[in-house]
Amino acid sequence: MLTGVLAGLAAGALWGVVFVAPRMVEGYNSVDLTAGRFVAYGLVAALVCAATRRALPDARQALSAIGLSLLGFTGYYLLLVLAIRDAGTEVPSLVIGTIPIWVMLLGKPGHLRWAALVPGILLTAAGLALMTLAPQAGDGGVQGEHYWRGILWACASLASWTAFALLNAAWLKRHPEVSATDWANWLGLATGAGALVLWAVAGSDLRTLATLPDAPLFLGLALATGAGSAWLATILWNMASRRLSPSLCGQLIVSETLFALAYSFAWDGRWPTLAQWAAVVLFTLGILASIKAHR
Structure with a gap:
């Protein structure tokens, strides 16, 4: 169980990078950012x-692998980049x-009582509510012209990755005969092929890039997020998914949010508010309560 928990937290740390990466480069559209990351993932896997x-x-x-790559990689990240843009x-x-709450509710083991999950769910929900109500500052929290459209994109990416996590x-x-590394590589091959098609149809040409x-x-970020936030993070997440129940894995996704916020605050050069x-x-505390409930 400890190995699974550590692997899930490490995956969250790597995934958190992709929330701030789109803000680090100017002039690249959502398709360029998505295709760059996942072509790199496909190359590493190959x-x-x-x-x-x-x-x-x-x-x-x-x-x-093709179906899950669309849910958990190309489709999910394209929607997320659109959300971050707006x-x-x-x-x-x-x-x-909020993915942890949805995965926890939809993937609860049959033997686990709902009462055991309530503390973790309430703590996580309280943290989300408090962060949402806290005053936003910096480029990462500006409510622009298309703010609510961005929220809709974010909700769509939430649904996509929740389905991926469970499936x-x-x-x-x-399929216990397939190792976590092999499955990450197969997902990478499918994701890389899909990203090439996406880029050919809707991406910028090489001369423009x-x-x-x-x-x-941009090239460095594509390689870093492709090799680290996709390939290595997928191996780590597969390890966690194999060792832990979906509900506990879902709670560990909170670490992605924590790291994403930390990276965003660092990029903006500011400290979080008290709230x-x-x-x-x-x-x-929600993570710790959930781990305790699954012991």
């Missing part, structure tokens, strides 16, 4: 498969922060 001569999926496994970093990260956990438990002032930073600090404490 190199690992070639170097280690790992097994490739059969037709049925490949179809599962509503900044902090509020979309809070909307995504991915179920797939891994049905090369002329943008932040091109080196935001209190929300972080409530989030953390």
